[in-house]
Amino acid sequence: xxxxxxxxxxxxxxxxxxxxxxxxxxxxxxxxxxxxxxxxxxxxxxxxxxxxxxxxxxxxxxxxxxxxxxxxxxxxxxxxxxxxxxxxxxxxxxxxxxxxxxxxxxxxxxxxxxxxxxxxxxxxxxxxxxxxxxxxxxxxxxxxxxxxxxxxxxxxxxxxxxxxxxxxxxxxxxxxxxxxxxxxxxxxxxxxxxxxxxxxxxxxxxxxxxxxxxxxxxxxxxxxxxxxxxxxxxxxxxxxxxxxxxxxxxxxxxxxxxxxxxxxxxxxxxxxxxxxxxxxxxxxxxxxxxxxxxxxxxxxxxxxxxxxxxxxxxxxxxxxxxxxxxxxxxxxxxxxxxxxxxxxxxxxxxxxxxxxxxxxxxxxxxxxxxxxxxxxxxxxxxxxxxxxxxxxxxxxxxxxxxxxxxxxxxxxxxxxxxxxxxxxxxxxxxxxxxx
Amino acid sequence: xxxxxxxxxxxxxxxxxxxxxxxxxxxxxxxxxxxxxxxxxxxxxxxxxxxxxxxxxxxxxxxxxxxxxxxxxxxxxxxxxxxxxxxxxxxxxxxxxxxxxxxxxxxxxxxxxxxxxxxxxxxxxxxxxxxxxxxxxxxxxxxxxxxxxxxxxxxxxxxxxxxxxxxxxxxxxxxxxxxxxxxxxxxxxxxxxxxxxxxxxxxxxxxxxxxxxxxxxxxxxxxxxxxxxxxxxxxxxxxxxxxxxxxxxxxxxxxxxxxxxxxxxxxxxxxxxxxxxxxxxxxxxxxxxxxx
Numbered sequence: 048x049x050x051x052x053x054x055x056x057x058x059x060x061x062x063x064x065x066x067x068x069x070x071x072x073x074x075x076x077x078x079x080x081x082x083x084x085x086x087x088x089x090x091x092x093x094x095x096x097x098x099x100x101x102x103x104x105x106x107x108x109x110x111x112x113x114x115x116x117x118x119x120x121x122x123x124x125x126x127x128x129x130x131x132x133x134x135x136x137x138x139x140x141x142x143x144x145x146x147x148x149x150x151x152x153x154x155x156x157x158x159x160x161x162x163x164x165x166x167x168x169x170x171x172x173x174x175x176x177x178x179x180x181x182x183x184x185x186x187x188x189x190x191x192x193x194x195x196x197x198x199x200x201x202x203x204x205x206x207x208x209x210x211x212x213x214x215x216x217x218x219x220x221x222x223x224x225x226x227x228x229x230x231x232x233x234x235x236x237x238x239x240x241x242x243x244x245x246x247x248x249x250x251x252x253x254x255x256x257x258x259x260x261x262x263x264x265x266x267x268x269x270x271x272x273x274x275x276x277x278x279x280x281x282x283x284x285x286x287x288x289x290x291x292x293x294x295x296x297x298x299x300x301x302x303x304x305x306x307x308x309x310x311x312x313x314x315x316x317x318x319x320x321x322x323x324x325x326x327x328x329x330x331x332x333x334x335x336x337x338x339x340x341x342x343x344x345x346x347x348x349x350x351x352x353x354x355x356x357x358x359x360x361x362x363x364x365x366x367x368x369x370x371x372x373x374x375x376x377x378x379x380x381x382x383x384x385x386x387x388x389x390x391x392x393x394x395x396x397x398x399x400x401x402x403x404x405x406x407x408x409x410x411x412x413x414x415x416x417x418x419x420x421x422x423x424x425x426x427x428x429x430x431x432x433x434x435x436x437x438x439x440x441x442x443x444x445x446x447x448x449x450x451x452x453x454x455x456x457x458x459x460x461x462x463x464x465x466x467x468x469x470x471x472x473x474x475x476x477x478x479x480x481x482x
Numbered sequence: 483x484x485x486x487x488x489x490x491x492x493x494x495x496x497x498x499x500x501x502x503x504x505x506x507x508x509x510x511x512x513x514x515x516x517x518x519x520x521x522x523x524x525x526x527x528x529x530x531x532x533x534x535x536x537x538x539x540x541x542x543x544x545x546x547x548x549x550x551x552x553x554x555x556x557x558x559x560x561x562x563x564x565x566x567x568x569x570x571x572x573x574x575x576x577x578x579x580x581x582x583x584x585x586x587x588x589x590x591x592x593x594x595x596x597x598x599x600x601x602x603x604x605x606x607x608x609x610x611x612x613x614x615x616x617x618x619x620x621x622x623x624x625x626x627x628x629x630x631x632x633x634x635x636x637x638x639x640x641x642x643x644x645x646x647x648x649x650x651x652x653x654x655x656x657x658x659x660x661x662x663x664x665x666x667x668x669x670x671x672x673x674x675x676x677x678x679x680x681x682x683x684x685x686x687x688x689x690x691x692x693x694x695x696x697x698x699x700x701x702x703x704x705x706x707x708x709x710x711x712x713x714x715x716x717x718x719x720x721x722x723x724x725x726x727x728x729x730x731x732x733x734x735x736x737x738x739x740x741x742x743x744x745x746x747x748x749x750x751x752x753x754x755x756x757x758x759x760x761x762x763x764x765x766x767x768x769x770x771x772x773x774x
Contacts, residue, residue: 051662300634451723
């Protein structure tokens with residue numbers, strides 16, 4: 048009896064030790080009165096560059112506030128780091144993360160500071176606010192431009208072969224045959240980075256909602272399905288058609304994203320279904336070629352209903368664990384980001400790959416041609432947000448199903464039906480009604 | 483030898499408290515995580531909170547339409563890697579215990595891949611197997627053979643990974659066999675010398691007398707094959723599509739997707755499956771072990 052008691056005591060002491068240490072660390076950080084050092088978690092790569100530019104500009108204006116960037120990987124591993132740190136209350140003072148369905152999974156009403164009543168939120172576009180809101184709360188401030196999802200194409204090839212930008216899928220298919228006859232790759236596929244395979248399905252959403260206007264709502268409520276909505280299944284059909292007609296380059300099943308960019312920029316391939324953030328990488332690596340890259344919306348069944356699918360920006364958030372002077376400093380930094388000076392800093396610091404969703408924000412005069420292409424869809428009213436910003440339901444294995452169809456292992460019907468089942472896992476995990 | 487039931491002065495002089503550090507370590511790092519894994523597999527767990535949902539995760543995991551591909555691949559992987567390692571390592575071990583020159587050099591050559599990190603091996607081979615500029619296809623093309631899409635062809639991808647697994651793991655199997663062969667008393671070899679012939683020696687002395695090593699090799703590589711993850715993850719990530727997905731990669735992807743309860747249930751199922759397969763195999767092997 049005595050032995051067990053002592054045993055349990057020692058066990059408890061061992062378990063309590065780490066929390067005592069961490070608690071002590073927190074106290075020290077909060078005590079600081081004058082200068083404030085904000086920790087800032089961002090994904091390494093492009094996001095890191097952007098965050099650094101904004102942080103440096105803010106410190107130049109307010110020398111008492113400095114930033115310490117912490118880096119995390121992107122993709123699913125990064126999601127887990129963000130979730131774990133929020134759940135254990137070990138999050139940085141502010142952080143940078145996706146909007147839409149990924150934000151909902153962070154349980155924002157419990158973990159993040161609500162910014163809805165902050166004056167600086169007035170200039171943020173309502174279309175963006177929708178993607179960082181849950182219930183009454185609005186949680187994020189945009190730090191990027193929106194992106195177009197569709198087809199990046201090589202304008203030089205189009206000029207050489209006398210092709211016109213297609214407005215229907217049939218025209219797109221006809222262009223591809225001519226490109227193939229000229230000995231070039233019609234459609235670049237890079238399934239070695241499997242996330243790149245999803246564009247034909249995800250960027251088709253403008254066409255889906257043009258055909259079935261209430262798709263997002265019925266989809267979230269477990270009524271509409273990919274398998275029983277032909278317009279939604281069309282994306283999978285396109286993947287299969289590309290495989291059957293040999294549009295993809297040789298070795299596409301293991302090719303990587305960077306190889307895809309190189310093929311497009313150097314004119315070995317004509318089309319790359321991609322998000323427009325790829326323009327930043329093309330500009331960095333092939334600065335002479337980026338002017339030859341254009342963008343068009345993924346064509347659908349009808350030329351009258353041609354429009355682009357838009358990806359919303361990532362956002363900056365403050366966790367509830369940030370308090371006092373650090374909270375005030377973080378909010379003031381957010382106000383700077385959406386101010387005219389902030390937008391000017393962004394324009395100077397990194398080339399915009401789409402429009403800002405901040406009222407009154409202007410793109411620079413020397414914007415890339417592909418970004419102009421995207422803007423003209425938005426200005427003309429021919430754009431819709433991607434499904435992941437309208438519905439929290441997104442199956443994690445979409446990319447695997449897309450690769451399976453694009454490599455001829457699975458029929459579009461089978462993939463759509465299986466994807467519907469995959470999506471149910473996500474809906475159950477989020478505890479949505481009706482699943 | 484001390485007698486059963488009576489404590490000698492030696493054991494009496496050490497109090498049971500001396501077990502404590504080991505017990506605490508074991509409890510914190512093994513017993514507690516294992517028990518909590520069983521509990522969390524019965525919940526819908528979002529990291530922020532866990533809701534008890536009974537066996538629903540198990541039902542969900544087992545009704546996954548893609549699970550059958552993963553199970554099939556897991557078995558192909560386990561059986562082929564352990565079979566190939568056994569069949570290839572034994573002749574290698576015979577060669578390396580014979581009187582050939584540069585024996586030490588060959589021995590280290592065979593063992594070398596074991597020392598390299600699996601992830602590094604995976605990345606290296608996926609570059610060697612790259613369809614256009616990879617060394618394998620460049621060599622094939624130089625002799626006029628058609629190029630092979632090692633990792634991109636859905637029918638081939640799993641077997642390409644199996645090949646690399648065998649290449650990497652054969653060193654361990656060879657060392658186990660070498661130990662077995664060297665433990666065979668010289669008398670047997672002297673006796674068989676009268677019968678003559680290498681084949682007689684191999685078939686009637688080495689194979690029966692290294693049986694214990696054979697069992698060890700089969701068992702270790704079969705368990706290793708069933709729970710393999712790192713090599714597949716580094717080379718194909720389970721792709722293209724689902725073509726080389728195994729149980730562990732399916733579980734890992736569910737974890738990545740944030741289905742923590744579901745993936746924990748998958749791990750419990752994997753644990754049970756390996757146990758159910760390996761225990762009978764082990765007791766069968768144990769019953770047939772021999773004393774040399």
